[in-house]
Amino acid sequence: MKISTKGRYGLTIMMELAVKFGEGPTSLKSIAERNQLSEHYLEQLIAPLRNAGLVKSVRGAYGGYILSHEPETITAGDVIRILEGPISPVDFTEEDDPAKRNLWLRIRDSIASVLDSTTLADLVSYKEEGQLDSYMFYI
Template identity: 80%
Template sequence: MKISTKGRYGLTIMMELAANYGEGPISLKSIAERNGLSEHYLEQLVAPLRNAGLVKSIRGAYGGYVLSKEPAEITSGDIIRILEGPISPVDFTEEDDPAKRQLWLRIRDSIAEVLDSTTLENLISFKDEENQNNYMFYI
């Protein structure tokens, strides 16, 4: 299974909103600029996230998007399934061999377990930990 730009950029949007949770709406333009992404493409991705109830849009001059739940309540699995569809490494109707089918099921279940146990709050803390491990040297 390969996660497309839909899933990757969708996670980017959601991580940005999670990092600013409780601080007011964030515009897609600012998310696009900070991450070097197309604002138009992000608009296409945020629509299904809004329809699924993960984000809310705020209108007006200082509008944008906010998470509809706390970052700890939204998993990466929620986001990936909304944007990519079901998690499946192969089309199971093509695989008749029961041994190989069991392998594909185990792979699918392992991927789902990681995605479903990783919240936006986790992702933000991973990002913060990574930034703290960067050392700055002056010569």
């Protein structure tokens, strides 16, 4: 499974909102500028996150977006599934060789386990502490 820019930029948005959690709304324009991303593209990504209830929009001159829940309760898996769909390294059918099917299921479950055990608070903490390379996963 290859995570597209939708998933990567979606996590960027959510991490930025996690850093500002409790401080008021953050505009997509400021997130786009800080990360050198397209504001228009971020606008497309925020809609599904809002529809899923992970973010709230705040209207007005000082409006923007805030997390709907604390960063400790939102996982990378939540964000990736909303923006990318189900986690699956390959499409397989019941007719596939059982040994290969077992391998694909174990890979899927391993990826899901990492994504579901990593919260936005964890990601922000890794970034702030300069530990971006602290996790090495081998499959």
